[in-house]
Amino acid sequence: MSQPTEHTPERPSGRAVPTSADVARLAGVSRATVSYVLNNTSAVRISEPTRRRVREAAEELGYVPHAAARSLRAGHSRMVLLPTSHVPVGPLYSQFFNEFQWALRRLDYTVVQYGSVGLEAEEAARAWAELRPVAVVSLGEVQLTGQGVEILKRSGARAVITLGTQGVEGTHALVMDQGRVGEVATAHLVESGRRRIGVVIPEEPGLAMFSGPRLEGARRAARGTDATVVPLPLRYDEESANELAARWRELGLDAVFAYNDEYAMLLMRALQDAGLAVPEEVAVVGADDLLLGRLLRPRLSTVRIDMVLGRELAELVDRAVREPEAPPRTRSLLASQVVRRESS
Amino acid sequence: MSQPTEHTPERPSGRAVPTSADVARLAGVSRATVSYVLNNTSAVRISEPTRRRVREAAEELGYVPHAAARSLRAGHSRMVLLPTSHVPVGPLYSQFFNEFQWALRRLDYTVVQYGSVGLEAEEAARAWAELRPVAVVSLGEVQLTGQGVEILKRSGARAVITLGTQGVEGTHALVMDQGRVGEVATAHLVESGRRRIGVVIPEEPGLAMFSGPRLEGARRAARGTDATVVPLPLRYDEESANELAARWRELGLDAVFAYNDEYAMLLMRALQDAGLAVPEEVAVVGADDLLLGRLLRPRLSTVRIDMVLGRELAELVDRAVREPEAPPRTRSLLASQVVRRESS
DNA sequence: ACGTGCCACTGACACGTGTAACTAGCCCGT
DNA sequence: ACGGGCTAGTTACACGTGTCAGTGGCACGT
Numbered sequence: 001m002s003q004p005t006e007h008t009p010e011r012p013s014g015r016a017v018p019t020s021a022d023v024a025r026l027a028g029v030s031r032a033t034v035s036y037v038l039n040n041t042s043a044v045r046i047s048e049p050t051r052r053r054v055r056e057a058a059e060e061l062g063y064v065p066h067a068a069a070r071s072l073r074a075g076h077s078r079m080v081l082l083p084t085s086h087v088p089v090g091p092l093y094s095q096f097f098n099e100f101q102w103a104l105r106r107l108d109y110t111v112v113q114y115g116s117v118g119l120e121a122e123e124a125a126r127a128w129a130e131l132r133p134v135a136v137v138s139l140g141e142v143q144l145t146g147q148g149v150e151i152l153k154r155s156g157a158r159a160v161i162t163l164g165t166q167g168v169e170g171t172h173a174l175v176m177d178q179g180r181v182g183e184v185a186t187a188h189l190v191e192s193g194r195r196r197i198g199v200v201i202p203e204e205p206g207l208a209m210f211s212g213p214r215l216e217g218a219r220r221a222a223r224g225t226d227a228t229v230v231p232l233p234l235r236y237d238e239e240s241a242n243e244l245a246a247r248w249r250e251l252g253l254d255a256v257f258a259y260n261d262e263y264a265m266l267l268m269r270a271l272q273d274a275g276l277a278v279p280e281e282v283a284v285v286g287a288d289d290l291l292l293g294r295l296l297r298p299r300l301s302t303v304r305i306d307m308v309l310g311r312e313l314a315e316l317v318d319r320a321v322r323e324p325e326a327p328p329r330t331r332s333l334l335a336s337q338v339v340r341r342e343s344s
Numbered sequence: 345m346s347q348p349t350e351h352t353p354e355r356p357s358g359r360a361v362p363t364s365a366d367v368a369r370l371a372g373v374s375r376a377t378v379s380y381v382l383n384n385t386s387a388v389r390i391s392e393p394t395r396r397r398v399r400e401a402a403e404e405l406g407y408v409p410h411a412a413a414r415s416l417r418a419g420h421s422r423m424v425l426l427p428t429s430h431v432p433v434g435p436l437y438s439q440f441f442n443e444f445q446w447a448l449r450r451l452d453y454t455v456v457q458y459g460s461v462g463l464e465a466e467e468a469a470r471a472w473a474e475l476r477p478v479a480v481v482s483l484g485e486v487q488l489t490g491q492g493v494e495i496l497k498r499s500g501a502r503a504v505i506t507l508g509t510q511g512v513e514g515t516h517a518l519v520m521d522q523g524r525v526g527e528v529a530t531a532h533l534v535e536s537g538r539r540r541i542g543v544v545i546p547e548e549p550g551l552a553m554f555s556g557p558r559l560e561g562a563r564r565a566a567r568g569t570d571a572t573v574v575p576l577p578l579r580y581d582e583e584s585a586n587e588l589a590a591r592w593r594e595l596g597l598d599a600v601f602a603y604n605d606e607y608a609m610l611l612m613r614a615l616q617d618a619g620l621a622v623p624e625e626v627a628v629v630g631a632d633d634l635l636l637g638r639l640l641r642p643r644l645s646t647v648r649i650d651m652v653l654g655r656e657l658a659e660l661v662d663r664a665v666r667e668p669e670a671p672p673r674t675r676s677l678l679a680s681q682v683v684r685r686e687s688s
Numbered sequence: 689a690c691g692t693g694c695c696a697c698t699g700a701c702a703c704g705t706g707t708a709a710c711t712a713g714c715c716c717g718t
Numbered sequence: 719a720c721g722g723g724c725t726a727g728t729t730a731c732a733c734g735t736g737t738c739a740g741t742g743g744c745a746c747g748t
Contacts, residue, residue: 017476017500019704030728035706044707047726062498064473068412068421069704072733077412084445084457094438101428105459113428113457115449130411132361154406156361238638262636269639292606292636294582295613363734374698379736388737391696413734416703 018061027057034058038065071132076156080104080317081133083124084113090260092288092307097139099310107318109134121145129155135321140164140209144171159320163333165213172320173330174313178210180336182217185257185285185303188338190227194255194283197222198232200263203240211259214287218257232256234263241270248276254283255344261286261293261302268296268343283344298342306335362405371401378402382409415476420500424448424661425477427468428457434604436632436651441483443654451662453478465489473499479665484508484553488515503664507677509557516664517674518657522554525680526561529601529629529647532682534571538599538627541566542576544607547584555603558631562601576600578607585614592620598627599688605630605637605646612640612687627688642686650679 020038024031029050036044037054057063071077082101101111114128125148128136136157138144149160149170160171167173182199189197199218201211215231222229230253234240248271258264264286268278276282278298286293286302293300320326364382368375373394380388381398401407415421426445445455456475460468469492472480480501482488493504493514504515511517526543533541543562545555559575566573574597578584592615602608608630612622620626622642630637630646637644664670 017498021704031705032707032728032730033726036727039706041707044727045725050726062495064470064495064499066416066476066704067474068416068476069733070706072410072412072416072703072735073705073707075733082457101457101459111457111459113426113445113455115445115455126408129408132410132412151406151408154359154361155408236635238635265636265639291580291582292609295609295640365734375735376698376700376737377696380697383736385737389694389696394696410734413703414736416705416733417735417737419703 018063020063020065022061023054023057023063026061027053029054077132077134078109079131079133080109080111081128081131081136082111082113083128083136083138084115090262090288091290092305096307096310100313101310103311103314104317107314109317121148122151124148125151128152129157132156135159135161135317137161137163137317138171144168146170158324159317161317161320165209167330170328172316172328174308174316174333175330176307176333177336178213179217179220180334181287181303181305182214182219182257183221184336184338185287186218186221186227186229188301188340189255189257189283189285189344190221190225192255192283192344195227196230196251196253196255197227198230198251198253198256200232200234200256200258200267202259202263203233203235207259214257214259234259234267236263236266238266238270241266242273245270245274245276248274248282254281255285256282257285257287259286260288261290261300262288264300264302264343265293265296268300279343285338285344289339294341296343301341301344302339304337304339306337308333362407364407364409366405367398367401367407370405371397373398421476421478422453423475423477424453424455425472425475425480426455426457427472427480427482428459434606434632435634436649440651440654444657445654447655447658448661451658453661465492466495468492469495472496473501476500479503479505479661481505481507481661482512482515488512490514502668503661505661505664509553511674514672516660516672518652518660518677519674520651520677521680522557523561523564524678525631525647525649526558526601527565528680528682529631530562530565530571530573532645532684533599533601533627533629533688534565534569536599536627536688539571540574540595540597540599541571542574542595542597542600544576544578544600544602544611546603546607547577547579551603558601558603578603578611580607580610582610582614585610586617589614589618589620592618592626598625599629600626601629601631603630604632605634605644606632608644608646608687609637609640612644623687629682629688633683638685640687645685645688646683648681648683650681652677 020034021031024034033046033050034054037046037051038058104111119127121143122145125144129151132155134157136152140163144162146169149168152160161174162168162171163174165176165178167175186197199215201215218229230251232244234244256267258267264284268284271278271282278284284300286300287305289302289304293302364378365375368378377390377394378398381390381395382402448455458472460471463471465487466489469488473495476499478501480496484507488506490513493512496504505518506512506515507518509520509522511519530541543559545559562573574595576588578588600611602611608628612628615622615626622628628644630644631649633646633648637646
């Protein structure tokens with residue numbers, strides 16, 4: 001998109017791409033008539049024979065309207081911009097994401113994913129604004145600033161929605177309360193009589209957005225009790241897990257909240273291989289309620305996260321677009337609930 | 345995108361969105377000068393003081409160029425269209441996909457994901473053509489026809505790339521040879537002395553694209569030997585797995601290729617719970633080489649699938665765009681290799 | 689005085705589309 | 719004969735941008 005070339009390149013297959021003017025010429029009518037016919041404009045009456053001639057001409061030439069020209073003329077589009085992340089998200093999130101896209105499309109929006117690798121917040125906002133989207137739904141990779149929001153709104157965006165662990169001024173903020181996940185998990189462990197509680201922090205980049213708040217929530221739950229919380233960095237591989245398990249006794253922990261079920265399964269296996277009894281010596285709690293967690297022995301306790309339906313969020317976007325004056329409101333996106341199985 | 349509204353809606357925040365003409369007015373120069381300055385056009389010399397005035401005016405107004413107008417004028421864009429699927433794909437595929445997008449962006453393409461839910465092949469092609477992408481990379485959800493390819497090329501697409509289990513005429517076809525996955529898995533089981541081999545077929549919709557060819561490959565491997573292949577429909581939940589395990593003895597199978605590691609883990613657990621010894625009575629092989637498969641006991645044997653790097657594919661797209669006349673060629677995308685662990 | 693060349697910039701057009709405003713032709717009532 | 723209304727269109731403009739061709743103004747050589 002950056003630097004347009006100097007001259008229009010030749011079409012390889014010889015023929016230029018047909019425009020409505022070509023259709024008009026072939027059908028022997030004016031270009032306006034073509035537009036009226038092809039858009040089924042009800043205010044203008046065109047005779048049936050003419051309509052047929054136009055349609056046939058369009059068909060013969062393989063005419064397809066030019067979306068850019070159309071939205072330029074119209075002064076607005078129905079594009080919803082979704083800055084994409086390259087975060088290695090889990091199945092829960094990606095299912096939500098797919099459903100969200102699908103629902104937006106049902107509402108006749110054009111969903112455009114646009115990545116902004118290595119761009120500053122304001123720079124990214126400017127790049128997005130070039131596309132003149134009617135709405136921007138930021139999914140957290142780029143932390144949108146108030147300045148960035150201003151740029152977007154000035155460029156015609158009727159709604160800016162942020163989805164993240166905390167709200168952004170001037171936007172419809174959808175807050176995924178990750179802290180709550182850590183909180184309920186830890187509270188559950190404390191209530192079960194555990195006192196020294198480890199919290200796994202994935203070392204994989206891009207997950208800090210989630211793991212930080214979860215740790216914070218765990219600390220919140222421990223506050224006011226005699227339990228303590230210990231952060232445990234962990235890579236998602238067996239070596240790292242075995243290493244952590246090997247120094248488990250010196251850490252003196254009797255429970256662990258393992259970020260999610262995948263890390264929990266990895267760590268639980270390493271603990272068992274190191275000779276620690278689960279849940280007698282160590283209680284293990286994951287998150288996301290994956291099916292696979294139920295296959296282990298003992299069955300993995302977990303935090304079930306009920307994410308808002310993609311469809312609901314799509315409707316919220318639609319409302320925000322139609323009523324741009326409505327005051328932006330912050331809303332919580334997920335409910336967390338412990339599912340106790342055998343590992344805790 | 346479909347039906348533009350009748351009149352331009354008022355901008356809510358009062359001020360209209362600034363154009364280069366506004367910048368020109370404020371800076372006291374012509375619009376052409378603004379364009380030259382902001383695009384750093386080297387062929388035209390503009391004095392430094394003027395440049396500064398223009399930049400300051402643009403900054404003050406918060407001017408952002410209009411991508412649609414720009415590409416309309418230029419006659420082409422650098423948009424790569426990626427029709428998205430809502431298929432519940434695994435981590436392997438989604439990692440590839442992310443990397444692919446990222447690499448395209450590094451090559452200065454604008455990646456647009458555009459879903460076409462419930463559209464016919466030709467209808468979808470027409471919708472894509474409206475956006476005048478420079479390339480289309482179809483990932484298999486919509487089976488592109490020769491007719492559809494023709495529409496896209498006529499609309500100016502310089503490259504059409506299909507990614508699927510089989511090629512499409514007139515396109516650069518990237519074939520993911522799923523059959524090979526089933527073939528190597530089954531060959532391995534046969535060589536290990538197994539004779540009655542089950543092949544799990546997920547009942548989840550959208551996976552048929554992969555499971556069909558894998559079954560076919562398994563049959564190919566069994567041909568010419570005295571081994572037989574039995575398809576086993578399975579839902580991804582415990583009930584379905586238990587049900588299948590319960591009638592295992594009457595099926596008389598001594599091995600199973602379970603589509604992928606997740607289904608394999610699910611089924612293996614159910615078999616063990618039903619009192620069958622793995623691998624003594626039943627050998628189990630998955631696919632995808634997930635980390636979690638190594639955590640089970642016995643460790644899960646699997647088929648490791650080396651997918652082409654997203655970066656490589658992005659470079660192929662770039663080449664195809666720059667040399668549209670080069671003959672479309674079909675290329676295989678993945679290599680499959682058995683990783684024998686303990687479950688087979 | 690005058691042509692030449694350079695500098696710094698401007699005027700005008702094109703891209704493809706949608707639609708408001710207008711018009712030519714016809715019928716009809718008075 | 720003439721205005722009015724309907725039908726079936728057409729003409730003309732606007733959207734925001736990039737860029738070719740042109741144009742004053744100035745210095746300079748003769």
